Amino acid sequence: MSSELKNKILNHQVTPPAGVWDKIAAELDDSLLQHQFPGKLYDAEVTAPSGVWNKIEASLSDEQTPIETKRRIAPTAPTPSA
Amino acid sequence: MQEELYRRFSPRMYAVCLRYAGNTEEAEDILQEGFVKVFKKLDSFRSEGSFEGWIRRIFVNTAIEHFRRKRYLMPVTEKEENTIEGKYLSILDDLAARDIMALVQELSPGYRTVFNMYVVEGYTHKEIADMLGISEGTSKSQLSRAKVILQEMVKKFIDQHRGAQSK
Numbered sequence: 001m002s003s004e005l006k007n008k009i010l011n012h013q014v015t016p017p018a019g020v021w022d023k024i025a026a027e028l029d030d031s032l033l034q035h036q037f038p039g040k041l042y043d044a045e046v047t048a049p050s051g052v053w054n055k056i057e058a059s060l061s062d063e064q065t066p067i068e069t070k071r072r073i074a075p076t077a078p079t080p081s082a
Numbered sequence: 083m084q085e086e087l088y089r090r091f092s093p094r095m096y097a098v099c100l101r102y103a104g105n106t107e108e109a110e111d112i113l114q115e116g117f118v119k120v121f122k123k124l125d126s127f128r129s130e131g132s133f134e135g136w137i138r139r140i141f142v143n144t145a146i147e148h149f150r151r152k153r154y155l156m157p158v159t160e161k162e163e164n165t166i167e168g169k170y171l172s173i174l175d176d177l178a179a180r181d182i183m184a185l186v187q188e189l190s191p192g193y194r195t196v197f198n199m200y201v202v203e204g205y206t207h208k209e210i211a212d213m214l215g216i217s218e219g220t221s222k223s224q225l226s227r228a229k230v231i232l233q234e235m236v237k238k239f240i241d242q243h244r245g246a247q248s249k
Contacts, residue, residue: 037174037182041202044179045093046100049110053088056117060084 084121091134092117095141097179101186101198102145116144142203146213149191171229173236185235193228200225 096113103109119140127136174182186194195214199205200221205213207221214221 035171035175037171037177038201040175040179041097041101041182041186041198043094044097044101044183046097046180048092048096048113049106052092052110052113052117053085055114056088056121057085059114059118060121 087120088117091137094134095137097183098138098141099145101183101202102142102149102195104187104191104194108148112141112145112148115148116141119144138203142199143213146195149195171233171236173240174232177239181239185232185239188235189228189231193224193231196221196224197228197232 092113095116096109099109099112099116100106103112116137120137123140127133174185177185186197189197196210199210199213200207207218207225210216210221211218216224
């Protein structure tokens with residue numbers, strides 16, 4: 001085999017099909033998901049600070065209270081005397 | 083009924099808030115805002131998935147909105163990073179949830195959000211991109227960078243721990 005042909009074969013490049021990189025990247029990312037810590041974080045529980053419920057309750061009742069509006073009474077025009 | 087729901091789900095949802103927030107004050111704000119939304123939207127729950135999953139989605143969205151308002155979620159410059167899957171991330175498996183959460187909280191808001199959404203909540207990069215208004219590429223590079231930073235933090239955490247033990 002001529003050295004020129006050998007070089008051609010050695011240096012031959014073909015663009016990989018579209019989407020291959022995405023699959024490789026996804027697999028690399030998914031290696032993270034094989035750990036246990038994501039599950040630990042997903043299931044974690046922390047007691048909320050004591051005053052939060054009162055604030056939520058207050059905020060809900062604020063929105064449920066209808067806003068009082070003063071009814072404006074339109075002035076009545078004097079009826080023309082017959 | 084509302085208070086009962088709060089008592090039942092607040093420990094889990096507060097943990098979600100702490101993971102997305104940088105500090106307890108922000109987490110408390112998100113917790114409050116999230117539950118108000120849950121109670122207002124309760125009628126729209128269609129029983130198609132789990133109730134906890136539905137609540138969790140509301141909290142994740144609330145956290146995203148919270149940071150968007152504060153302009154924390156500006157997309158970072160795309161940066162190529164080597165995807166390192168080193169020994170340090172495996173160490174996270176042995177740490178208590180509290181310690182892992184403290185480390186995740188130290189990530190900057192952008193990295194932290196993508197990391198939480200992809201690794202813990204299980205959203206795809208496409209979903210993350212749509213929800214955060216960034217490109218899929220940015221979501222991928224943020225995750226990749228978050229992993230690198232987290233590894234460095236775990237290494238520091240271990241070194242500090244060893245240092246404290248040897249004293």
